[in-house]
Amino acid sequence: MTITFERRTDQPDAAGRCLVYVRAAFDGQRLRMSTGERCTASEWNEDKGKFRKSFAGFQEANDRLDALGADITKANRELRTAGKVVTPALLKEALKPKVAEADLPPAPLMADLFGEYIEVLRARGFRFHTLKGYKTAHNTLLEFGETLPERLTTANYDAGMHDALQGHLRDVRGSAQNTVAGVVKQLKPFLAWARDDRGQKLAVEPAKLKVEWEDVEKVWLTAAELGQLEKALLPASLVAVRDAFLFCCYTGLRYSDLAALHEGNVKEWDGGRVLRLTQTKTRTGVSIYLTPPAAALLDKYAGTREKLLPSTANQVMNRYLKRISRLAGVEALVEVVETIGGRVMKRPLPKWELVTMHTARHTFATQSLLRGMPVEVLQKVLGHSKIQTTMIYAKVVEDLQHQTMRRIWEGAGTGPTDKSAVRSEEVCAVVPEAEQGGGLKVSRSNAAA
Structure with a gap:
């Protein structure tokens, strides 16, 4: 490496002084940077690359030049020893003055930084339900941080601290396991943002944080159970909730989309009607054909309220649905598997205890597949961006695979054989019956599919 100093003659100041630069040539590359010193032409020795005695404090200034040359040589040697390919940019970075740790402001608390991250996501247009999940992780960090003797920052959140957080949860x-996995899922992009956007030091690589999800049994109603729900004699206060739930069973709507339906979503199509809407959760546009049962429920409440169908708070409807399902006799036992304290616990529960508004979406998916709807079409109706999501939603996919294989290899019948599958005489058509005070009459017909 060859190091020289030169006085530039361009951009002199008012006194005619120009900057002095250092030049370092190495491996066919050249570093050129300012020393911060200025002098006039008479104060600089061009041949020696040094300050003349006429420069005030010339000895001290020349010593600084020699020290800078020594620093460049040392930085070059240290970078090579570390196995790095030396470039002018790397040398400049190595020559920057090091700030003592004591002079640096304390790193922000991890929970405070996470709160800032949530505000950034809100500004970027993330939706309410997504932000809600991040707020859960934020509350977890606040609670966990209070249990520690030290400040929790991204710099000390290492693998051991990550394990401690999961243990706390x-x-x-x-x-449960999926709650823990959900928090880890939110932490990974946050840590990457803290490093890349806020320059924070990390003690762990975000991509290496594992997210282990536990399979959860999806609850759905069989055709027989759906029929029980349709025919159930209920108190007047529960009929509207039952009707809203059935409408979602016929259309695959989420609760959030049911609650937001308005007249502009209903369109005429080929002698019938369809729903066209943008899903609240995914902002995906979907078009859903209204089968006779769904259309009948829509007509039942036409003009009676501002919303197309009755709805109240999701938690309230879920509570009512459990009572409705119990009154309808939805008593089949379902095995619930949970991991508690590291142990796998299994217990049977009657299905009515597990029914929620989202059960309607699972029911629509499974019953649609059992009636022969292609998975690709179901994907569009449900508004899934990936067909794998549709396959997961539909619990009967495995049954359909077995039925198809048996038909091909053994020449068995083409229809589904599971008792939960839809038979032609079990297809429900719901029509209003005025003489029952706006109640529903259930009839059976093939055309209602």
Whole structure:
């Protein structure tokens, strides 16, 4: 490496002084940077690349030049020893003055930084339900940080601290595996943002944080159970909730989309009607044909309220649905599997205890497949961006695979054989019956599919 100093003659100041630069040539590359010193032409020795005695404090200034040359040589040697390919940019970075740790402001608390991250996501247009999940992770960090003797920052959130957080969730909060996985899922992009957008030091690589999800049994109603729900004699206060739930069973709507339906969503199509809407959760546009049962429910409430169908708070409807399902005799036992304290616990529960508004979406998916709807079409109706999501939603996909294989290899019948599958005489058509005070009459017909 060859190091020289030169006085530039361009951009002199008012006194005619120009900047002095250092030049370092190495491996066919050249570093050129300012020393911060200025002098006039008479104060600089061009041949020696040094300050003349006429420059005030010339000895001290020349010593600084020699020290800078020594620093460049040292930085070049250290970078090579570290196995790095030396470039002018790397040398400049190595020559920057090091700030003592004591002079630096304390790193922000991880929970405070996470709160800032949520505001950034809100500004970027993330939706309410997505932000809600991040707020859950934020509350977890606040609670966990208070249990530690030290400040929790991204710099000390290492693998051991990550394990301690998961232990806190399981042992103190009693969280299930998927709750723990959800928090880890939110932490990974946050840590990457803290490093890349806020320049924070990390003690762990975000991509290496594992997210282990536990399969959860999706609850759905069989055709027979759907019929029980349709025919159930209910108190007047529960009929509207039952009707809203059935409408979602016929259309695959989420609760959030049911609650937001308006007259502009209903369109005429080929002698019938369809729903055209943008899903609240995914902002995906969907078009759903209204089968006779769904259309009948829509007509039942036409003009009676501002919303197309009755709805109240999701939690309230879920509570009512459990009572409705129990009154309808939805008593089949379902095995619930949970991991509690590291142990797998299994217990049977009557299905009515597990029914929620989202059960309607699962029911629509499974019953649609059992009636022969192609998975690709179901994907469009449900508004899934990936067909794998549709396959997961439909619990009967495995049954359909077995039925198809048996038909091909053994020449068995083409129809589904599971008792939960839809038979032609079990297809429900719901029509209003005025003489029952706006109640529903259930008839059976093939055309209602």
